[in-house]
Amino acid sequence: MHALRMALIVQKYGGTSVGSIDRIKNVASRIKNERDKGHQVIAVISAMGGVTDKLIALAKELSNDPVERELDVLLSSGEQQSIALLTIALNEMGIDAVSTTGRQAGIVTSGSHTRGRIERIEPTLVNQYLEQDRTIVVAGFQGITKDGMIHTLGRGGSDLSAIAVASSVKADLCQILTDVDGVYTADPRVVENARKLPEISYDELLELASVGTKVMQSRSVEFAKKYGVKFEVKSSLNNNPGTIVTEEHEAMESVVIRGVSIERSQARVTITAIPDTPGMSGRILGALAEAEVNIDMIVSNIASDKLARHSFTMHTNDLGRAQSALKPVLDELSADAAIETEAGIAKLSCVGIGMRSHSGVAAQMFEALGKAGINIGMISTSEIKISVTVEEEQIEKATRVVHTAFGLDA
Amino acid sequence: MHALRMALIVQKYGGTSVGSIDRIKNVASRIKNERDKGHQVIAVISAMGGVTDKLIALAKELSNDPVERELDVLLSSGEQQSIALLTIALNEMGIDAVSTTGRQAGIVTSGSHTRGRIERIEPTLVNQYLEQDRTIVVAGFQGITKDGMIHTLGRGGSDLSAIAVASSVKADLCQILTDVDGVYTADPRVVENARKLPEISYDELLELASVGTKVMQSRSVEFAKKYGVKFEVKSSLNNNPGTIVTEEHEAMESVVIRGVSIERSQARVTITAIPDTPGMSGRILGALAEAEVNIDMIVSNIASDKLARHSFTMHTNDLGRAQSALKPVLDELSADAAIETEAGIAKLSCVGIGMRSHSGVAAQMFEALGKAGINIGMISTSEIKISVTVEEEQIEKATRVVHTAFGLDA
Numbered sequence: 001m002h003a004l005r006m007a008l009i010v011q012k013y014g015g016t017s018v019g020s021i022d023r024i025k026n027v028a029s030r031i032k033n034e035r036d037k038g039h040q041v042i043a044v045i046s047a048m049g050g051v052t053d054k055l056i057a058l059a060k061e062l063s064n065d066p067v068e069r070e071l072d073v074l075l076s077s078g079e080q081q082s083i084a085l086l087t088i089a090l091n092e093m094g095i096d097a098v099s100t101t102g103r104q105a106g107i108v109t110s111g112s113h114t115r116g117r118i119e120r121i122e123p124t125l126v127n128q129y130l131e132q133d134r135t136i137v138v139a140g141f142q143g144i145t146k147d148g149m150i151h152t153l154g155r156g157g158s159d160l161s162a163i164a165v166a167s168s169v170k171a172d173l174c175q176i177l178t179d180v181d182g183v184y185t186a187d188p189r190v191v192e193n194a195r196k197l198p199e200i201s202y203d204e205l206l207e208l209a210s211v212g213t214k215v216m217q218s219r220s221v222e223f224a225k226k227y228g229v230k231f232e233v234k235s236s237l238n239n240n241p242g243t244i245v246t247e248e249h250e251a252m253e254s255v256v257i258r259g260v261s262i263e264r265s266q267a268r269v270t271i272t273a274i275p276d277t278p279g280m281s282g283r284i285l286g287a288l289a290e291a292e293v294n295i296d297m298i299v300s301n302i303a304s305d306k307l308a309r310h311s312f313t314m315h316t317n318d319l320g321r322a323q324s325a326l327k328p329v330l331d332e333l334s335a336d337a338a339i340e341t342e343a344g345i346a347k348l349s350c351v352g353i354g355m356r357s358h359s360g361v362a363a364q365m366f367e368a369l370g371k372a373g374i375n376i377g378m379i380s381t382s383e384i385k386i387s388v389t390v391e392e393e394q395i396e397k398a399t400r401v402v403h404t405a406f407g408l409d410a
Numbered sequence: 411m412h413a414l415r416m417a418l419i420v421q422k423y424g425g426t427s428v429g430s431i432d433r434i435k436n437v438a439s440r441i442k443n444e445r446d447k448g449h450q451v452i453a454v455i456s457a458m459g460g461v462t463d464k465l466i467a468l469a470k471e472l473s474n475d476p477v478e479r480e481l482d483v484l485l486s487s488g489e490q491q492s493i494a495l496l497t498i499a500l501n502e503m504g505i506d507a508v509s510t511t512g513r514q515a516g517i518v519t520s521g522s523h524t525r526g527r528i529e530r531i532e533p534t535l536v537n538q539y540l541e542q543d544r545t546i547v548v549a550g551f552q553g554i555t556k557d558g559m560i561h562t563l564g565r566g567g568s569d570l571s572a573i574a575v576a577s578s579v580k581a582d583l584c585q586i587l588t589d590v591d592g593v594y595t596a597d598p599r600v601v602e603n604a605r606k607l608p609e610i611s612y613d614e615l616l617e618l619a620s621v622g623t624k625v626m627q628s629r630s631v632e633f634a635k636k637y638g639v640k641f642e643v644k645s646s647l648n649n650n651p652g653t654i655v656t657e658e659h660e661a662m663e664s665v666v667i668r669g670v671s672i673e674r675s676q677a678r679v680t681i682t683a684i685p686d687t688p689g690m691s692g693r694i695l696g697a698l699a700e701a702e703v704n705i706d707m708i709v710s711n712i713a714s715d716k717l718a719r720h721s722f723t724m725h726t727n728d729l730g731r732a733q734s735a736l737k738p739v740l741d742e743l744s745a746d747a748a749i750e751t752e753a754g755i756a757k758l759s760c761v762g763i764g765m766r767s768h769s770g771v772a773a774q775m776f777e778a779l780g781k782a783g784i785n786i787g788m789i790s791t792s793e794i795k796i797s798v799t800v801e802e803e804q805i806e807k808a809t810r811v812v813h814t815a816f817g818l819d820a
Contacts, residue, residue: 021471058495061431063502070501073509074494077487084484085468091480092473099483104558125558148514148535
């Protein structure tokens, strides 16, 4: 990390970090440390851990399907409490701090209630406070529509708020403080030798996130990429440097594989004997989408008899729903069409922008797995990712094998 | 009460009335009843009972003296929750309802944080919802400054919100729903024969309120008087008619005394041998004001030796602070100046606009008390009120005697 002198830092603290009075005091101390070094700080925070769930439970006592407009009014009260409490703590420490709700911070949203999208930031008030050299505590997860209605941003919304605010005030650094230490080459609970990455590109994090490394929601990373906001993922519990997420640069390509991630509890559905006529795939995928089955890997090929096979992976929980949804479709396809299913599999992915300029990465991965006696099921690739399915009971071993094969071990 | 056809009704529900999920459902049913009769309803509500105290307790864990700007942000979250929950309950019953925060309801305030004053109401959004024939749930107790800062209105603020909203939308009726049944001729716990008043004037309620009948805060009544908002104080637990509070009219004057109220735990402070020179009273009252002693009755007279005596009443809790504050002043007054104090007294007041046109009311009151063997201490009068102090142990008997003497018994 480069040294910052008199910088403007946006720090995002999640619900766990402000989950009790003591933790709020701890966050206040961390902010004070930055102030003492001469930096300006904008803290973007979530509701105290547990508060949102309690509020939802109250609403559910009144209705199985509470109106979403009012859920937004209800849930946004959670951050309104946490920003006030943190600001009180900061003032008690002698820091001249003020809170702003999403509205006051000028977070303008569009889209639907409970899953608003940030449209733009109008940081008039925030800039005014910055000019007065005050510390600002912004309510994450919330904004308002141009008509003045309260919106919440859905899961991971506070990260999104922080990145959007950082962009709007041209912050020198945006820190996402969380309960993990940064982004690792693999899950340290699986791979003992996993290393924390000093740096990763937006695209790599996106691919890792989409395959189960739950550091951040994809849309926050996409937003950061779109607006070129460099941010650091680091722990709110210590002062270790975290992982900088940034635009890719040339030096990054020297590393072939940045990290390895896994997704467990997957299932495969294969439909056989599909007539090779236009519209068949659309019919199948449409039925699954209608049943709200999220499918992940899609593999398709044509057998010699001009009949196609489609295979998909999905979470095991969706398997039953998928089978029900596909049954009526089968009859339309052909008399021979049938469904094969397989549960108990897992997905292993290698991600790295270096793949673009290095050939033979897939071969190296399959060879390593083969040598270790691990059988590969489905395979799918993107420009910077190779994913395979393996038996779920072999996933941890497979991860360690691949991690070693690509020289990622500490 | 006159029958209302297709009326616009503002109903205010306090924290106790929305203090639990079941009570919120009960309030929703009451609103539905009005809708079913064809009326339009705007409900102005407080935070769920206990929530405000819990939030203050959290703030106090962080600071003995939390910044007031942030207390407002914190406390206003309480109504934001209750309006959302009530609106969810209404929608669940098939009522097309929407919530509005103080800001969305256009409640514009001035003054200080934690004790904002309502400056004006800009009911653009509320009127829009009314045109759509929707039921509106407004957050009481809160508003915003013209700069967009959140204000709370202090004690009794939700009543004030309701009356201001009623005024701004020209409601046909404003109902203050509370845990009392209406305004009584006397406290029914003291006077068994006390009667609920069908009607009372603003001024009478103000005088009764200021002497201990805690139906509503004075400023809400003053606000209603200023803007001519007729309102009804009634129970949220039954459907009995309450008391209409309105401008005085001729028929009201036929009743000499509308009601009797008492204030307990009073103390008297008398300062003797005050030189009869200008500025002495100001000096004494200034010292008490500086020590934040609220004084109530003030009686002053001149003895034959050109030395004055001042007496004041105050709450017993303030007596010590008053004595400390007056000590340095005494030395300035004269060598003979001294303080006498008496605790254990109470105040009894008779209130009625009929006093203006009836003479001999004081005489009638004093005679009744005298006949009952009750000694009178200090006396003070206003245009529509006579107050006396008596020994605290005689206050209940004194109240019954006066209540009977003025023909108020049921």
